Amino acid sequence: MARIFQPLRPHIGIPARNRKFVTGLSFFAVTVLVCIVGRRLLPFNPLRVGRFPMDNAPTPQHPLGTDSLGRDVFGQLLVGIENSLQIGLIVAIIGTLVGASIGFIAGYYGGTIDTVLRLLTDVFLVLPMLPMLILIASFMRVVETWMMAIILSIFSWAWPARQVRGQALSLKQRDFVYMAQLSGMKRLEIVFVELMPHMVQYLGASFFFAIFWAILSETGLELIGLGPQNTMTIGMLLYWAMFHAAVFRGLWWWWSAPLFSLILLLISLYLVHIGLDEVANPRLRARGK
């Protein structure tokens, strides 16, 4: 383990000094913490209908008001954000792992494997994602969050795969890799001990982009009625608010709460992504903050 973590150290230090990364990550971390802790502290199940009066504007008891089914909007928001983040996390983990492995194998081994894998990656990059997601989701009839996560994962590996492949291609020409080969290290060992540490920031950047993308696509699908009907996500909360015409009935707390938290969440994830990207790409960093 020490051999893997030793070379990582210099790569972890730099992002802490990037302003975008720090701003984005701190907001993201606070949101995650508030949702996970807050949801468990709630004295009621926020998804249970008819517990509170309907369509009430925000009061100290209900900081974000109640909806037309007599539910507390703030409570639903906590559950919704947590579920959406769960989807994002599953998609990002699957996408980054599968994408990085495919990219590494293609870039490092080269030859026929590379040609086939690159073609596959390109096909998935060219295929318009949202329409395909709509097609799959409309036949699958998503009811649970994990189904949504699986469907989104089908498309989340291609972009990291392409990026990692490019990196692996350029890294394998470096002297230290020749050195490792000469000293008799095995190929897989070189990949994990010598190459991986250089990719940590790339993978981190693409990991956060995958969460960003997953929440974005999930919300898109949910707004046209293809979301998980059995539970609450941030997109479903917005969908139900739109479904009950909250915008035109003056129930501003109902639609604006999920909408603005979604925007803030997306911006913070995007900031983390570009912050890490700048650190990984010194050319971007030099060009301007």
Add this chain to the structure above:
Amino acid sequence: MSPIKRYILERVVMYLIVILLALSINFIIPRLIPGDPIGVIIGRLSYQGGRIGAEELVQEYKRMFGLDKDLPTQFILYLKELLRGNLGYSIQNFPTTVNELIARSLPWTLVLLSVTSLTSWFLGTLLGAIVGWRGEESKLGKVLAPLTLTLSTVPYYLLAIVLMFFLAYLLPIFPVSGGYSLAKVPNLSIDFLLDVMWHSVLPVLSILLSSLGWWFLSMRSMIMSVSGEDFVLMAEAQGISDREIMWKYAFRNSLLPQITGLALSLGNIFGGALLTEVIFAYPGMGWLLYNAITTLDYTLIQGIILLIVISVCSATLLIDLIYPLVDPRIKYGE
């Protein structure tokens, strides 16, 4: 084989593979899932009072749609029908074909999309070039950069809801939904066209505002990196005016990645616009798709998706093929 032929061949092969993959997914998904479109037709029939003879009708429909044959034969039949441009019948509006329904909605989306995406690409590129050329000192850039970064992270449809609240509810200036006033009959009079334009202001604005930021940011960073290149320095040394260097040297060189960007993001633009149409109940493809989803009109969903995939891919291919003609630096492949 000459490099240019190789490049074209590669692109076309890629295009064919993508289309074939999309077709296969479109074919296989409904057959993997237990829910069955003919069941929906029969259910509707029995709801309308026609219960007796439904069993025979199922058999008849299955024969009519070729569902009694094995999968490979079905796939070939399916491809044959598609080649003839036949997308089948809509389940919800049974005797009406999917083609007819799409033909009604397509013009709305085409006009909305082509106008907004070209305008936003043009404006964003221009603005990005002007601000980027000034570099770090640009005051306009200091205001615009964080603003556009925020706007470009916000998806079209979220911006659409915000605009709807401010400009249709708080200040009821623009109509809330639809493509034209319900009292009007679609025709080509000036009055009707003005009504259509009035209804399209909010959808146009939401797509425009959030995609503009994207083009602005990418052009800005592109022209900023070009301004450090040797040929710009050389031009400066030759005493060419700043304005001329910008438009004749830097702008032209940074324009090309913007064209690739347009090719790559067509799919996203299309997808985002579909959702914006849903928010505003704008009578284009997105609204048709939304209705198809809520009424379980499987064949209509398939038809729309297929059309979107094929048109987005064809547009991408077209830009890919034109690209080397405008950029002499491309070395076609390796």
